[in-house]
Amino acid sequence: MTFWQVTLQLLEGFKVTILLFIMTLVSALPLGLIFAFGSRAKFKPLSYLTRGFVYVVRGTPLLLQLMIVIYLPGIAFSAPITKWAVFGGNVSYALFFGALFAFVINYACYFSEIYRGGIDSISRGQYEACAVLGMTKKQTFFKVILLQVIKRILAPVGNETITLVKDTALVRVVAVAEILFFANEILSLKMMIWPLFYTGVFYLIFNSILTWLFNKFEKKLNYFWS
């Protein structure tokens, strides 16, 4: 295999990596906000339930959660995820969406804690200023509080996002064909070890782009202090 062939092959896998990354991010970011509202809810049972859930998810390995989502339906309910009608018998779809589900839940929990900290850090005065001006709670949150929260949580969210890129490598253990999976195939079929290390370059380049984007966003929000 030439260098070019290896590159193309790895890119094939990296497409899955990026797809998993993007789909996790766009789902987990808003879901995390819902979890954050849940754990801040005045209705105590909801708050305890959400906090308990987040506690369990954050306290156990993502790898384990991944295995539970993929294998538990088959073991416990004799309904293997690969046989679910929604995936139309396509095994790789089933595995991908199973993995995606585990990732979304896991990251939403982390994001929710970041949001919660960010929301709690906004001074009461901002809420009170909105209140005395007759704004509704919804307007207060979306028009005044949210952007200040975003500014404050940008750095930790950036951190999580970069961790997510690397965490996608975990799905290899449940046979989702992402970049490392392909590198491993090349290793076992062609006895070539360097493609495995070469995958690092893909991650590095992608994370550089993300870092650049986050820095840009951070600069964009530098026009105000909060």
Next chain:
Amino acid sequence: MLEVKNIYKSFGNTEVLKGINFTLNKGEVLAIIGSSGSGKTTLLRCLNFLELPDKGEIIHNGEKLFDAQNNKKITDEQIRQKRLHFGLVFQNFNLFPQYNVFDNICLAPKMLAKQSPDYNRDKVLINEKIEKKANELLARVGLTEKKNAYSCELSGGQQQRVAIARALAQNPDILCFDEPTSALDPELTGEVLRVIKGLKSFNSTMIVVTHEMDFAKSVADKIIFMADGIIEVEGTPTEVFGCTNNEKIKAFLSNQLIDI
């Protein structure tokens, strides 16, 4: 115009307000003075429904805005409506940092306008009206040239003047000030106090909690001196500052004069 009856408020076991009664007529300026912890700020916060009194009534233009006996039934939306009668200027300004001066002033009126039934028909007209008013208010507080500045680019005095304009933009019947100059450097208090004084000529009804005795004396029609959650002395500036038969106000006023 405003009638406050027998207001009580406790936080936990601490009773902060112990039966406050006063009335205020349209166009009058009421100054509330007293030492820290006397309940001045809590009283103001009760008027703005940031705190709900445990006991008592707040009556505005004959309408019972608040009655502690019916407190349980009050919804967030009802409170929001009632708040619109009052404006509040905070000690630490609480401007919205992500909006410039102009948008700070326009934000809430535009939000409010969206709820009016003919908003969709007269959208442009309504927004133009709000912006025109914002420009007038900016001129009134002398900050027209800072229209596009953000709060981080303004001095404390300028921020407080924006906060005043922002509060006025909602056309409150009664504008409250919670120690509006306490967070300011001494050389900046003047510009804020002059703006507040200037509002008097627009016949604004105002309640000012303040530690600036000279200001209270010159701007207020009526002064309330509070101590330990009750009104100790109440009257015109001359009456209150000339009061000799109350030990608490004598002690308070003489403390104001201490030079270090």
